[in-house]
Amino acid sequence: MASVSLNNVVKSYGKVEVIHGVDLEVVDGEFLVLVGPSGCGKSTLLRMIAGLEEITDGTISIGDRIVNDVPASQRNLSMVFQSYALYPHMSVRKNLAFGLTNLKMPKPEIKRRVTEAAKVLQIEELLERKPRQLSGGQKQRVAIGRAIVREPQLFLFDEPLSNLDAELRVQMRVELADMYHRLGTTMIYVTHDQVEAMTMATRIVVLRDGIIEQVGTPFELYNFPQNKFVATFIGSPKMNMFEATVDGIGAVLPDFGTLALHVDDTWATKISVGIRPEQFALNGSGETSSTGTITLVEYLGSEVYLYVKLPSGHVVLARDNGKATHKAGDSITLSITASQAHYYGENGLRMPLFDEANS
Numbered sequence: 001m002a003s004v005s006l007n008n009v010v011k012s013y014g015k016v017e018v019i020h021g022v023d024l025e026v027v028d029g030e031f032l033v034l035v036g037p038s039g040c041g042k043s044t045l046l047r048m049i050a051g052l053e054e055i056t057d058g059t060i061s062i063g064d065r066i067v068n069d070v071p072a073s074q075r076n077l078s079m080v081f082q083s084y085a086l087y088p089h090m091s092v093r094k095n096l097a098f099g100l101t102n103l104k105m106p107k108p109e110i111k112r113r114v115t116e117a118a119k120v121l122q123i124e125e126l127l128e129r130k131p132r133q134l135s136g137g138q139k140q141r142v143a144i145g146r147a148i149v150r151e152p153q154l155f156l157f158d159e160p161l162s163n164l165d166a167e168l169r170v171q172m173r174v175e176l177a178d179m180y181h182r183l184g185t186t187m188i189y190v191t192h193d194q195v196e197a198m199t200m201a202t203r204i205v206v207l208r209d210g211i212i213e214q215v216g217t218p219f220e221l222y223n224f225p226q227n228k229f230v231a232t233f234i235g236s237p238k239m240n241m242f243e244a245t246v247d248g249i250g251a252v253l254p255d256f257g258t259l260a261l262h263v264d265d266t267w268a269t270k271i272s273v274g275i276r277p278e279q280f281a282l283n284g285s286g287e288t289s290s291t292g293t294i295t296l297v298e299y300l301g302s303e304v305y306l307y308v309k310l311p312s313g314h315v316v317l318a319r320d321n322g323k324a325t326h327k328a329g330d331s332i333t334l335s336i337t338a339s340q341a342h343y344y345g346e347n348g349l350r351m352p353l354f355d356e357a358n359s
Helices: 042-050 092-102 107-121 136-148 166-183 194-200 218-223 228-233
Strands: 004-013 016-026 031-035 057-062 077-080 154-158 186-191 203-208 211-216 240-247 250-253 257-260 270-275 288-299 303-309 315-321 331-336 342-344
Touching: 004 042, 016 042, 016 057, 016 211, 031 042, 031 194, 042 057, 042 077, 042 154, 042 186, 077 136, 092 107, 092 136, 107 136, 107 166, 136 166, 166 194, 186 194, 194 218, 203 218, 203 228, 211 218, 211 228, 228 240, 228 270, 228 342, 250 270, 257 288, 303 331, 315 331
Parallel strands: 031 186, 031 203, 077 154, 154 186
Antiparallel strands: 004 016, 004 057, 203 211, 240 250, 240 270, 250 257, 270 342, 288 303, 288 331, 303 315
């Protein structure tokens, strides 16, 4: 296992800078996920750690060794890509062993590593098959197994599940998380799917335009997003956002009225107030309420999501349990409690509640 340290890492293509002085510490043995919208720089950052991209400035260390000038083949890491890149004429066994054979590793050691990797990934019965005889999920297991047999100190994953269908993605998420707990090796995983990030990571790095917006556990990012971008990016479905004004007693929201808050001089006059779908109280008690019309109902079995048009025309998303019998056209009252909302200043940064600031 190994820690990874990025110190003021910059990446430029000509005059265009795409990674802007990133500082990041990856703890030995953790499962770190880099997440963000397309083009945010997450894959570029991963490829620089792997040694597949040169860095323009700064330093990257793996363990105690600065690896800026160390070739990818000498960094003692394995990388799993979006494409499976299996040799079609070789069996699964030979695909797993190919890299070790090229390293002239003793045959008994190759056999041991292939057998152990196959056991970890539960593909023992596939070892004599060719890639054309495998499903997409089986091919991805083999690609991951090819990385495992190297017994590296660091695993890198670049959107490895993006080619799989929805059901297989869920299954492979579980298997990757289980593999991490069994191996205990440091893993860095890139995805644009924040559900993957939330379900697998010990910590998440949220990137936007080559800058780190926030680093934290899934719990921290969901419950305490530090800026408006993270608040609306993390969470599925995403957070509802209201533009509000601050007066002497709290935040005044369109449709809902005043949320009583402890505010001081640090609060801007204009703020944004975020409410997650599950934070609305439906036809129940709350500090302030608004009645709207349901325009769409999404039934997901255990829960139902309601698109509600408020008097101002603003459409919000609220959640109810799957036994609810709402239908489009129904009137519904939504209530908000100030302590459950999220507040962001004009600069987009989180405005802590009085209890948070003094906890």
